[in-house]
Amino acid sequence: MTIRKLEEPWRFYVEPFCVYGNLYSVGNRGVCSWLIDTGDGLILIDTTFPQTVYQTVDSIYRLGFAPADIRYVLHTHGHCDHMGGSRSMRDLTQATFCIGAEDVDVCEHRGEMSEAELYDMNFTAYFTVDKALRDGDTLTLGNTEVLCVHTPGHTPGTMSYFFDITGEQGSFRVGMQGGPGIHTLVDDYLAAHDLPKSLRASYIESVARLRQERVDIHLTGHPGQSRIFPRKATLDEGDSLAFVDPGRWPKYLDYLESCFRDEYPA
């Protein structure tokens, strides 16, 4: 199954924008990339596809920042739509590249695990991971502390991230579940990718774990999963708190749980 060809990456382009305070969107129509200005350097979450990373780089400049000021590149998980641009990004920054420990191999040499076939491409954009993240790790830079929560399921090393963002109307807690897709949990997929069946149980345990977190601003790895563009439209209409919605996080987790139960009844 091919989701979408990347031969015309310009079709993915969207303008970067400020979500709230020191948090920015530098992703594209298909995949998100988030930029935090910590006051002492930048944190980038996900680098999108190899074919679209030039747009993320351009977006960082358009917002008045520079890739050279990125100190951490975090990845939600080791699929090519989220870490594919990291090989290119590495040449533009001295950042520390981080991903969940169980997904390191994909980035460094196991392209067959990167879901490249889903996009009708070969994955060759390998990069060295500087820091393998573990559950409960925190990364501190400038005014920002990112909590890394290991939420295996979509991939073995999927990480979810939580941090505070401050703007004119106060501080809000941002939460990003690192990978909601459950197509990776069917028997055929697990067998073909040499993954354990226990990932299914891990997924639902991860959802339960995430209920412990309070989230005001819900972000995702793909725009449709958290209605990024409709909320951006509301932002453009003048609602500076368009992305602040504390009720959204538990509903999203309910949704993930119900999708899982439908697909994999106990």
Ligand SMILES: [Zn+2]
């Ligand atoms: Zn994925």
